[in-house]
Amino acid sequence: MVVEVPRWTNAKMEISTKEPLNPIKQDVKKGKLRFVANVFPHKGYIWNYGAIPQTWEDPGHKDENTGCCGDNDPIDVCEIGSKVCSRGEVIKVKVLGTLALIDEGETDWKVIAINVEDPEADSYNDIEDVRRMKPGYLEATVDWFRRYKVPDGKPENQFAFNGEFKGKDFALDVIKGTHEHWKALITKKADGGEINCTNLTVSDSPFCCSQDCAKATVDAAPPCKAASPIPPEVDKWFYYQKN
Template sequence: MIPNFKAHPWHGISAGEDSPNVVNVFVEIVPSDTIKYEIDKTTGYLKIDRPQKFSNIIPALYGFVPKTYCDTEVMKLAVESGATDVTTGDHDPLDICVLSSHNITGGVLLEAVPIGGFKMIDGGEADDKIVAVLVNDHVFGQFRDISEIPKAEVNRLMHYFLTYKNLPDEPAKCRIQEIYGADHAKKVIEASKKDYSDKFGG
């Protein structure tokens, strides 16, 4: 009898058969969470990273694309975009936000269509945030580029990432170099897949 093992969400699941056009996403945090959960890289289980200190609540599903890693190739794209203060990727899987009109729990796998993202620089590290829509979502599913999303929705996401690490009287710890569309988002995904292959093989 063959034992039934659970695949590691980061290393045991592909980025998606049709990536970068449609990607698999492992959801770590949902908009109702007041705790920041993060995948434990060793075990693959969700663990508590920290309670959210302030009223900053993630306005979309948030997680990562499996078998991605942000290092040299992702950093090069940030440099090409004009970032002069970046020296590396953040050495984590590629972050992704998924817009959906449905209530979804954390710790699940879903398919999403990348429509753009934010070139975020955090302490000299390229920390891209891909923005995507849930496949077949009745409200967001038809969008194919971040330019089609209401500006208020984009601003909400930007505000979260620019403020969620800061005390009210602290200077900003990170900045957004640029907002990019679907074409560049796919380049970032491919770069992070290359970084994963270079780091972990396969």
């Protein structure tokens, strides 16, 4: 997985699929950098959050399990190991299960996984191991995804399967399906709309570019500036009665 958001941080960082070479950038909403709220008792993201490369949740494909189309992004991962990862870090993970979030009518799978280098990784082989070894973590995960947009004035999110987690085999099938959709995208057999598929590694893709082309793209990017200070309201804790 590619780590977009380290655990316990709030900045809504994500792979920018519409830009060349898909850099990780902070989401902007109404002209402001986006941060997720702290909804009591949670502080920021409660896992290392990121995505599996070479996957795509096709917005033109209705998922047979959820009845909803994909959200037009790579498949998301919640990594539950003990290490707080760094933004942009690429780690190998063991898939344990998945949760089917329905976000504004779109299927948004959340894969539960653990870093293979975690000291306890050998003890985790399926979703029930998470329930046994980390009591309350899966319930907290459902609670987080259900309520994290409420401070922004949006309703609670919904889930397929009544918020039930599916196991490892089910999750692997979902990932394989999104990988097939990605292969169709990268070979122009599916329409990705505004998604920028420029890449250096898929030699049979019409979007494949040279090292020189990629370097020119990076060199043309504006220089990094000093980080903006984090707004004080990001540290606020939100409280409200669960529905």
